Amino acid sequence: MNLGSICTRPVITMPRSGNLRQAAGLMREHHVGSLVITEDTADGPWVAGLITDRDLAIDVLARGVDAASVEVGRVLDSRLVSAPEDADLTDAIDLMQAEGVRRLLVRNEDGDLVGLVSFDDLLEVCAAQLSGLAAVARAGIEQEAAKRAAAAAPARPTVRVPAMGTASWLPGT
Amino acid sequence: MDMKLTAGEICNRKVTVAHKSTALNEAARLMREQHVGSLVVVEETGDGLIVVGMLTDRDIVTAVVAKDVNPGHLRVDDVMGREVITARDDASVLDLLASMRRESVRRIPVVGPKGQLIGLVAADDPMGLIADELHTLVQALVSQPRREQQARP
Numbered sequence: 001m002n003l004g005s006i007c008t009r010p011v012i013t014m015p016r017s018g019n020l021r022q023a024a025g026l027m028r029e030h031h032v033g034s035l036v037i038t039e040d041t042a043d044g045p046w047v048a049g050l051i052t053d054r055d056l057a058i059d060v061l062a063r064g065v066d067a068a069s070v071e072v073g074r075v076l077d078s079r080l081v082s083a084p085e086d087a088d089l090t091d092a093i094d095l096m097q098a099e100g101v102r103r104l105l106v107r108n109e110d111g112d113l114v115g116l117v118s119f120d121d122l123l124e125v126c127a128a129q130l131s132g133l134a135a136v137a138r139a140g141i142e143q144e145a146a147k148r149a150a151a152a153a154p155a156r157p158t159v160r161v162p163a164m165g166t167a168s169w170l171p172g173t
Numbered sequence: 174m175d176m177k178l179t180a181g182e183i184c185n186r187k188v189t190v191a192h193k194s195t196a197l198n199e200a201a202r203l204m205r206e207q208h209v210g211s212l213v214v215v216e217e218t219g220d221g222l223i224v225v226g227m228l229t230d231r232d233i234v235t236a237v238v239a240k241d242v243n244p245g246h247l248r249v250d251d252v253m254g255r256e257v258i259t260a261r262d263d264a265s266v267l268d269l270l271a272s273m274r275r276e277s278v279r280r281i282p283v284v285g286p287k288g289q290l291i292g293l294v295a296a297d298d299p300m301g302l303i304a305d306e307l308h309t310l311v312q313a314l315v316s317q318p319r320r321e322q323q324a325r326p
Contacts, residue, residue: 024234033231054210057233061201064245123300130307 001125003092004085007106007115011036016048016073020060023072027053034103036113037076047105047113049076082107085114092122180269181262183302184283184292190215190222193250197236200228200249213282213290214253221289224282226253259284262291266299 013036014026023035034052038045055075060067082105083095092104102119191200191212200212211229215222228249236252260269260281272281279296 028235053234054230057230058201058205061198061233061245062205064198066245 001089002085003083003087003104003106003117004108004114006089006092006121006125007085007117008121009115011105011113011116013038013045014072015040015045016071016076018072020056020067020070020072020075022068023051024053024056024067027056034116036105036116037072039073047080048073049078049080050103050105051076052103080105082113083117084109089122089125092117096122178266178302179262180260180264180266180281180283180294181291183266183298184262184294185298186292188213188282188290188293190290191228191249192216193225193248193253195249196245197233197247197249197252198245201233204230211280211293212249213293214249215290218289220287221285223288224257224259224284224290226250226255226257227278227280227282228253229280258282259288260294261286266302269294270299 012026012030012032014023016037016039026035027033033054034050037048037051039048051072055077056067059075060070079099079101081095081099081101081103083092085106085108087095095104096102096119104117105113106115106117108114189203189207189209189212191203191214193214193216203212204210211227213224214226214228216225217223226249232252232254236247256276258272258276258278258281260272260283262283262285264272264283269281273279273296281294282290283292283294285291
C-alpha cells in the first residue's frame with residue numbers, strides 16, 4: 001500500500017497572510033485538524049508549513065491574543081516532513097518515528113503537494129491488514145473443520161477376503 | 174500467571190485538571206505548560222475530585238470560531254463537552270476500547286466507585302499494549318519450530 005492511495009486528498013490550504021480566526025473557521029468547515037500554509041511566490045504557491053488545531057488553540061489563547069490579529073505565518077510549524085506518494089507503509093512509519101511527527105505531506109514526482117497522511121490513517125491500514133490475517137486464520141480453521149467432518153464418515157470400502165479353505169476370493173459383506 | 178488488565182492499571186495517573194469556572198485562556202495555558210491535549214474538568218468534593226466533563230484542544234478551536242465574544246472572556250464550562258463519559262477503574266481494556274468507539278472519543282477519564290478521578294486513558298495507551306501482545310504472539314509462533322527441533326532433534 002503506497003502513500004498515494006492512503007493519503008487524504010485534496011489538502012486544505014490557506015495563505016500565510018491569513019489570520020488564525022480564518023484558520024479555525026477553515027478547520028471547522030472541513031472537519032480537519034490541520035491546514036497546510038502556503039506562500040505566494042513568483043513560481044506560484046509554495047508550501048510554507050503546517051498548522052494544527054493544537055497550535056492554534058494553545059499558543060494563541062494561552063498568550064491571550066485575539067485570533068483575528070495573529071497572522072498564520074507567525075505560528076506555523078515550518079518543519080516539513082514529506083514523503084513521495086510511492087513510499088509504502090513501512091517507509092511512512094519509519095519516517096514518522098525518526099522525525100517525531102504524526103503527519104506527513106505527500107508529494108508527487110514533480111515535488112508538488114498532493115495529500116496528507118496522518119498517524120491515524122496508517123493505523124487504519126495496519127488494523128485492516130491484521131483483520132485480513134485473522135480472517136485467513138479463521139478460514140483455515142473452518143476448512144480444517146470441514147475436512148475433518150468429511151473424513152469422519154467415509155464411504156464403506158469393498159473388502160475382499162479369501163474364503164477359508166479355498167484359494168478364491170469372495171466379496172465380503 | 175494472571176495478567177488482568179484494567180483501566181485502573183493502564184491509566185495515566187498524572188492528570189491535568191481544571192474547574193468549570195476556569196477561564197478558557199488559563200485552560201489553554203495549562204495545556205501548553207503540561208504538553209497535553211485535554212483537561213479533565215472536576216469539582217472538589219469530600220470524596221475527592223469528581224469528573225464533571227472534558228475539555229479538548231479541539232473544543233477550544235471551535236469556540237474561537239463559534240463565538241463572537243472574545244474567547245478570552247469564555248470559561249471552561251462555556252465550551253466543554255456536555256456529556257460526562259468515564260470508565261470505571263475495574264473496566265477491562267476491551268471495555269475501554271468499546272467505550273471509546275461507542276462515544277467516539279480518544280480519551281476517557283478513569284474513575285473509582287464514588288466517581289472520583291483516578292487517571293486518564295488515551296487511545297495511544299492500549300496501542301503499545303496491543304502491539305506488545307501481538308509481538309509476544311509472533312515470538313511464540315516463531316519459536317515453535319525451534320522448540321520442536323529441540324524436542325525431536
